[in-house]
Amino acid sequence: MKKTACVLTGILLLSMVSTVFGESWRGSGGWGMKGAYQRVYDPATAETIRGEVIDLEKFAPMKGMRRGIHLMLKTDKETIPVHLGPDWFIERLDTKIEKGDRLEIKGSRVTLGGKPAIIAAELKKGESVLILRDSTGVPVWSGWRR
Numbered sequence: 001m002k003k004t005a006c007v008l009t010g011i012l013l014l015s016m017v018s019t020v021f022g023e024s025w026r027g028s029g030g031w032g033m034k035g036a037y038q039r040v041y042d043p044a045t046a047e048t049i050r051g052e053v054i055d056l057e058k059f060a061p062m063k064g065m066r067r068g069i070h071l072m073l074k075t076d077k078e079t080i081p082v083h084l085g086p087d088w089f090i091e092r093l094d095t096k097i098e099k100g101d102r103l104e105i106k107g108s109r110v111t112l113g114g115k116p117a118i119i120a121a122e123l124k125k126g127e128s129v130l131i132l133r134d135s136t137g138v139p140v141w142s143g144w145r146r
Helices: 002-025 036-040
Strands: 046-059 068-074 079-086 102-112 115-125 128-131
Touching (some): 079 102
Antiparallel strands (some): 102 115, 115 128
């Protein structure tokens, strides 16, 4: 009887701990270095664009990924989605991005789902510079370096 009670108590505690802390144990949600999305970034297609933020939203760039943040940037030539990074990372930054902001963005021009996009590596807002990826495309939130 005592053994059964101990086992049930252990299972209950484990269930409670995994519920409370489960968010941090889920892994990268597709935003890590080994994910298909990270392999899309190509330093050879890096460019700098300037424009105004006309929209911001949460999205999943590929099937099975957790949400990220992207913005729609209106430049002199086009309106293009710019992928910033996972929402849990972007939302905790000191520099906030809002509609109407004028930005300079360095990133890789890619095609996702048959549509053009920029995966941002660096974002400049006024005098503030936000580094999201290194020159080879490794995201700062991953903690890994090649």
